[in-house]
Amino acid sequence: MAKITLDIFRFDEAVDVVPHRDAVVVDIPETTTVLDALETAKADVDGSISFRRSCRSAICGSCSMNINGITGLACKTPCNTVMDETGAIKIDPTPNFQPMKDLVVHMDPFWDKYARLKPYLQPSDSDSAHERERRVSPDDMKKLVDVANCVMCATCYALCPVVSVDPAFAGPAAIAYAYRFIEDVRDGQRKERIAQISEDYLWLCAHCYACSYCPKHVDPNDRIIDVKRAAIKDRVLMNERGPRHALVVTKWIKKVGMLHETELIAGTIGRFNVRGLLKVAPLGLRMAYKGKMPPMFLKPIPKVDEVRTIFDALEVPVS
Amino acid sequence: MIKHDVVVIGGGLAGMRAAVEAAEGGADVAIVSKMHPVRSHSGAAQGGINAALGNREDDSPKAHTFDTVKGSDYLGDQDAVAAMCEDAPGQIIWLEHRGCIFSRLPDGRIAQRPFGGAGSPRTCYSADVTGLVILHTLWEQLERFGVKVYEEYFCTALCVEDGIGTGVVAYNMRNGALELITAKATIFATGGAGRMYAKTTNGYASTADGFGIAYKAGIPLMDMEFMQFHPTTLKENGVLMTEGARGEGAYLLNALGERFMFKYAPNKGELASRDVVSRAEWTEILEGRGVDGCVLLDMRHLGREKILERLPQIRELALDATGKDAINEPIPILPGAHYTMGGIETDKWGATRIPGVYAAGECACVSVHGANRLGGNSLLETIVFGARSAKHAVNYIKSVGEVRPSERTLKAQQERVSGLLGRTSGTRSPILRRAMNATMSENTFIFRNEAGLRKAVDELSAVRKEFDASAYVMDKSTTFNTDLVTTLETDFLIDAALALAAGSLARTESRGAQARTDYPERDDANWLKHTLAWRNEQGPPRLDYSRAVTIADFAPEVRSY
Numbered sequence: 001m002a003k004i005t006l007d008i009f010r011f012d013e014a015v016d017v018v019p020h021r022d023a024v025v026v027d028i029p030e031t032t033t034v035l036d037a038l039e040t041a042k043a044d045v046d047g048s049i050s051f052r053r054s055c056r057s058a059i060c061g062s063c064s065m066n067i068n069g070i071t072g073l074a075c076k077t078p079c080n081t082v083m084d085e086t087g088a089i090k091i092d093p094t095p096n097f098q099p100m101k102d103l104v105v106h107m108d109p110f111w112d113k114y115a116r117l118k119p120y121l122q123p124s125d126s127d128s129a130h131e132r133e134r135r136v137s138p139d140d141m142k143k144l145v146d147v148a149n150c151v152m153c154a155t156c157y158a159l160c161p162v163v164s165v166d167p168a169f170a171g172p173a174a175i176a177y178a179y180r181f182i183e184d185v186r187d188g189q190r191k192e193r194i195a196q197i198s199e200d201y202l203w204l205c206a207h208c209y210a211c212s213y214c215p216k217h218v219d220p221n222d223r224i225i226d227v228k229r230a231a232i233k234d235r236v237l238m239n240e241r242g243p244r245h246a247l248v249v250t251k252w253i254k255k256v257g258m259l260h261e262t263e264l265i266a267g268t269i270g271r272f273n274v275r276g277l278l279k280v281a282p283l284g285l286r287m288a289y290k291g292k293m294p295p296m297f298l299k300p301i302p303k304v305d306e307v308r309t310i311f312d313a314l315e316v317p318v319s
Numbered sequence: 320m321i322k323h324d325v326v327v328i329g330g331g332l333a334g335m336r337a338a339v340e341a342a343e344g345g346a347d348v349a350i351v352s353k354m355h356p357v358r359s360h361s362g363a364a365q366g367g368i369n370a371a372l373g374n375r376e377d378d379s380p381k382a383h384t385f386d387t388v389k390g391s392d393y394l395g396d397q398d399a400v401a402a403m404c405e406d407a408p409g410q411i412i413w414l415e416h417r418g419c420i421f422s423r424l425p426d427g428r429i430a431q432r433p434f435g436g437a438g439s440p441r442t443c444y445s446a447d448v449t450g451l452v453i454l455h456t457l458w459e460q461l462e463r464f465g466v467k468v469y470e471e472y473f474c475t476a477l478c479v480e481d482g483i484g485t486g487v488v489a490y491n492m493r494n495g496a497l498e499l500i501t502a503k504a505t506i507f508a509t510g511g512a513g514r515m516y517a518k519t520t521n522g523y524a525s526t527a528d529g530f531g532i533a534y535k536a537g538i539p540l541m542d543m544e545f546m547q548f549h550p551t552t553l554k555e556n557g558v559l560m561t562e563g564a565r566g567e568g569a570y571l572l573n574a575l576g577e578r579f580m581f582k583y584a585p586n587k588g589e590l591a592s593r594d595v596v597s598r599a600e601w602t603e604i605l606e607g608r609g610v611d612g613c614v615l616l617d618m619r620h621l622g623r624e625k626i627l628e629r630l631p632q633i634r635e636l637a638l639d640a641t642g643k644d645a646i647n648e649p650i651p652i653l654p655g656a657h658y659t660m661g662g663i664e665t666d667k668w669g670a671t672r673i674p675g676v677y678a679a680g681e682c683a684c685v686s687v688h689g690a691n692r693l694g695g696n697s698l699l700e701t702i703v704f705g706a707r708s709a710k711h712a713v714n715y716i717k718s719v720g721e722v723r724p725s726e727r728t729l730k731a732q733q734e735r736v737s738g739l740l741g742r743t744s745g746t747r748s749p750i751l752r753r754a755m756n757a758t759m760s761e762n763t764f765i766f767r768n769e770a771g772l773r774k775a776v777d778e779l780s781a782v783r784k785e786f787d788a789s790a791y792v793m794d795k796s797t798t799f800n801t802d803l804v805t806t807l808e809t810d811f812l813i814d815a816a817l818a819l820a821a822g823s824l825a826r827t828e829s830r831g832a833q834a835r836t837d838y839p840e841r842d843d844a845n846w847l848k849h850t851l852a853w854r855n856e857q858g859p860p861r862l863d864y865s866r867a868v869t870i871a872d873f874a875p876e877v878r879s880y
């Protein structure tokens with residue numbers, strides 16, 4: 001048994017203007033999960049401490065919260081892995097969400113991201129044409145099962161820096177869910193789905209890998225790469241800045257072994273997009289003034305062949 | 320006031336399947352759920368769902384019916400069991416057509432695995448996340464049909480006017496308001512009641528709400544004494560260690576390091592049926608060969624690779640809860656309450672005795688599981704009877720004009736809640752729950768006898784009295800008041816627990832999950848009948864045995880495996 005101090009964010013949207021914190025001491029084995037520590041605190045000390053929970057086995061996705069600065073599932077986090085030397089654990093609601101009460105947040109923006117996907121199978125033929133199941137190979141199914149482990153806990157969404165600056169961004173969980181349909185051989189809306197998720201700012205993902213901290217090993221970051229690849233492969237909305245940027249970066253690194261910044265701007269915005277180019281012109285002028293103007297022409301780096309070998313080894317052929 | 324044709328209470332598998340069926344049948348349907356649907360405990364089911372698809376071996380609904388009836392120790396109603404097993408293949412195909420991610424055979428058909436008590440491999444699955452993928456498929460259908468979900472609304476009571484169901488009263492957890500939800504048909508799909516016990520595989524939300532609500536409204540609970548105990552659950556938090564572990568070859572050891580199961584089941588050892596293994600473990604522990612009140616689940620000899628490949632989820636769950644890594648150490652486990660076979664009495668269409676009121680899924684007792692349910696049959700029950708009850712309800716509402724809104728029920732609930740919130744001192748729900756859990760574990764667990772059961776009834780009656788006189792809610796907030804919600808849940812749990820103890824005391828036989836040490840034999844001459852527990856203001860429920868078991872093709876035989 002150990003004395004553990006839970007330092008808890010307290011807030012009630014109906015009455016509080018600003019949040020405060022409460023420290024609650026519980027006497028429990030240190031291997032107890034943070035969720036059960038909270039349950040003990042609520043049962044034995046203060047019944048008003050509020051948080052969501054259901055399964056206590058990392059499968060319902062209810063209990064994501066910020067524990068000592070790291071967002072994760074409270075029912076999957078033993079106290080002894082997070083408490084400091086004084087036995088204290090700081091618990092806050094997940095970032096990127098509006099707090100409602102204590103550790104309970106308003107989840108609606110997160111669910112809205114799913115609703116936009118039309119998240120249900122839309123086969124191209126009618127069900128009545130199949131007396132039995134549609135046949136799907138074990139490998140095609142396996143791809144989907146890996147994403148199906150997602151428990152919609154929003155941990156990744158809370159961790160995503162792009163969500164925090166642009167709430168319209170679909171976010172990692174919804175993109176992974178879009179992947180689930182895009183890669184389902186039974187679905188007939190692949191292109192429409194790629195277009196939809198592109199419009200929901202798929203290409204804003206900065207590949208920072210923050211969302212790789214997924215408690216269910218769904219790795220949404222990798223699924224985002226897969227969806228971007230699918231967009232390029234199927235040539236969906238290729239004239240948007242996202243795919244143009246990706247392609248021009250690849251093209252020039254392959255060609256000269258380094259980023260070609262002037263070409264990058266022209267390629268992303270569009271060489272003939274005069275209005276777009278004029279918009280970035282002030283930036284160019286400022287850079288020139290500071291002597292930071294990138295060169296117009298680049299010579300390939302000495303060992304550019306080796307860079308190209310990397311591409312040859314890794315590149316998925318794009319039709 | 321909110322108004323719909325059909326309102327479904329619960330967003331688990333049974334509730335969502337019912338709602339989709341009603342929506343497709345053209346009804347204006349809504350779900351009322353205390354959690355977002357994808358948070359429902361159905362998502363925790365790992366193993367699979369039964370249907371005689373015959374994808375691996377010849378199989379038939381009739382064979383499935385026989386296995387289920389035998390598994391039920393002949394207490395299941397054979398017409399209902401047959402209906403379920405006949406609907407099963409069609410429902411699985413329906414799920415597949417809606418996008419459910421089932422694991423596949425090499426030829427692309429749905430894969431099936433063998434399960435306890437089944438004559439052939441008929442359990443469809445999706446790796447070890449079967450419940451979760453079906454839950455997601457049904458939630459997707461809700462999105463597709465635009466079914467309205469009253470999310471984080473806690474249902475507190477059923478409305479009955481002139482003898483017919485007219486909707487429910489629900490507490491909006493976001494703002495603390497009680498709302499009247501008027502409906503021509505109400506379908507309860509509120510899940511199980513595992514939280515009657517301290518040691519349970521059920522999540523925090525499996526709190527007998529539907530049982531309590533129906534019971535208080537005058538609908539009997541049926542066969543509540545039959546509670547399934549799962550043999551391998553974690554001591555720390557009751558989390559389930561799937562039967563798959565033993566399927567892969569894990570041992571059960573006592574304090575002396577013996578594989579004790581062969582003393583109790585010389586042929587099957589660790590793989591004997593659930594009730595047998597649970598009783599054996601408990602005997603070891605009672606006779607002093609336990610380790611801190613547990614026996615050990617030993618997987619070490621399976622080796623790192625196999626554990627990581629086939630049992631990754633339970634290894635992770637055990638590590639999180641106990642700090643022990645199954646690769647290097649045996650995991651202490653003990654039997655825990657797992658599944659409520661009993662529930663709200665219904666017919667094979669999910670209809671209760673009150674017109675317009677239905678129940679489906681774990682909260683219902685049709686009865687398809689009788690005295691013991693087979694693995695993979697309860698997910699099936701949720702889907703089949705979710706759909707059947709909605710089908711019946713959609714028909715029923717055509718014959719109903721407007722229903723009278725139950726303002727008086729709303730008023731009564733407002734008084735109940737303000738009474739609880741108004742109290743400035745008293746006994747908090749965690750204390751009441753501990754008292755209930757203690758007597759349940761001591762007296763209504765794996766082995767039962769008259770003295771213990773009598774004690775349970777008395778002690779639970781005392782908890783009931785204390786609840787009514789002095790239940791106290793510390794949190795007075797109108798926002799997300801989970802202290803109030805857990806208190807109301809405790810009220811429902813006490814109802815269910817009393818019905819369980821009273822039914823068990825009266826049933827002087829051992830059948831399926833009920834093991835009476837003072838009546839060790841099954842007694843078909845006297846007990847081939849269902850227990851109906853009716854609410855009785857004065858104390859423990861009034862018991863009634865007017866409903867006989869329906870026997871069709873299969874005459875009762877000795878149940879041996």
Ligand SMILES: Cc1cc2nc3c(=O)[nH]c(=O)nc-3n(C[C@H](O)[C@H](O)[C@H](O)COP(=O)(O)OP(=O)(O)OC[C@H]3O[C@@H](n4cnc5c(N)ncnc54)[C@H](O)[C@@H]3O)c2cc1C
Pocket residue numbers: 328329330331332333334351352353354355356358359360361362363364365366367368369449450472473474475508509510511520521522524525528529559657658679680681682694695696697698699701
């Ligand atoms: C760990 C575990 C593993 C299992 N594995 C299997 C398996 O492999 N195969 C199998 O066949 N069975 C399995 N079972 C059993 C099976 O999962 C359950 O019986 C089944 O999922 C119950 O589904 P349900 O829809 O009836 O209830 P639940 O899924 O529990 O849903 C209940 C719903 O009701 C709502 N609710 C409850 N009370 C209220 C209220 N007062 N107001 C509003 N809403 C309310 C909840 O929010 C929830 O949405 C398992 C059970 C457990 C615990």
Ligand code: SF4
Pocket residue numbers: 149150151152153154155156157172173176213214215216217218219220
């Ligand atoms: S992808 Fe992972 S972190 Fe994100 S919602 Fe799903 S389970 Fe949670």
Ligand code: SF4
Pocket residue numbers: 156159160161162163171172204205206207208209210211212220221224
């Ligand atoms: S990888 Fe993309 S989606 Fe994931 S956290 Fe970073 S920016 Fe967000």
Ligand code: FES
Pocket residue numbers: 035052053054055056057058059060061062063064073074075076
């Ligand atoms: S309580 Fe379900 S994920 Fe933590």
